[in-house]
Amino acid sequence: MAVSEGVSPSASPAPVPGPLLSEQEAMCPHRLVLEHVTSRWGVLVLIRLQERPHRFSELRRAIGRVSEKMLTQTLQTLERDGLVHRDAKPVIPPRVDYSLTDLGREAAEQVCALALWTERRMDGVLAARQAYDEARRTHDEARRARDEARTL
Amino acid sequence: MAVSEGVSPSASPAPVPGPLLSEQEAMCPHRLVLEHVTSRWGVLVLIRLQERPHRFSELRRAIGRVSEKMLTQTLQTLERDGLVHRDAKPVIPPRVDYSLTDLGREAAEQVCALALWTERRMDGVLAARQAYDEARRTHDEARRARDEARTL
DNA sequence: CTGGATCCCTTATGATACTG
DNA sequence: CAGTATCATAAGGGATCCAG
DSSP: OOSSOSOOSSSOSSSOOOSSOOGGGGSOHHHHHHHHHHSHHHHHHHHHHHHSOEEHHHHHHHHOSOOHHHHHHHHHHHHHTTSEEEEEEOOSSOEEEEEEOHHHHHHHHHHHHHHHHHHHTHHHHHHHHHHHHHHHHHHHHHHHHHHHHHHO | OOSSOSOOSSSOSSSOOOSSOOGGGGSOHHHHHHHHHHSHHHHHHHHHHHHSOEEHHHHHHHHOSOOHHHHHHHHHHHHHTTSEEEEEEOOSSOEEEEEEOHHHHHHHHHHHHHHHHHHHTHHHHHHHHHHHHHHHHHHHHHHHHHHHHHHO
């Protein structure tokens, strides 16, 4: 959003390497939660944790193709928002279990509903895309032909 | 995600300046729709259009602080997915009305439900954040003290 | 008014190396 | 194993100019 916000250039060169989001910390607060919950990895984490609690690497494997960094970041954000509970057992080797809080379960339900909807309606979307793409292709060809005719 | 996917370097140098997403066009397709729908501007567009149809600039003003570029991009993506209907009247000056399709209305309902949920549960989230931040602050201080003691 | 094209900066994300 | 730190890169997003 606004690049030159009310952030003085000299102060706070990099206050926090803050995961997800930054200076928008000022807008409607619930917008932020929405973004956390619907973030690329947030969605997947919530869905996985809704099945059952997972350890860090379990989650990593279950989600697949997510870097440790992003998973950590996502989990921390969700934990801070009170959606995920982090249970770190002081053992060696370390073992940390992640699970949903009551709040998180509610969020997961919403997100899952959305995910299931997209799955159910996929055909419709696919059909719409084909129609759109073809229409645009046709339109482009017409335009090209027109331009060419004009040039001649 | 994957940087070096199966995209031949020579072919299609820039097939489409593609808005939102890129080479992940290969993964579970419904994941993509989910991302379109939950994208930063996608959410806001769906919510606004659920109220009533909007013209381009109406949407722009209603959402506020969104660049023309991103709004255009978002609308095109949603239109391609068959969620938004674009009605361009061939008049001067141009007038384009955007509205939800049946599919789009369903999506908007889901998204709105999620948005309303975050609004309702905001206090809980806020409280969780305070607790989290304070706990982490305390923890950090303890660690710093420990490190200092060790250095002495 | 709508939006396509471009330039450029910010941010998100991934790969790697390192600590507890 | 879990997580942090650092670095490099690609995608996201904004500003601007311009065309239909």
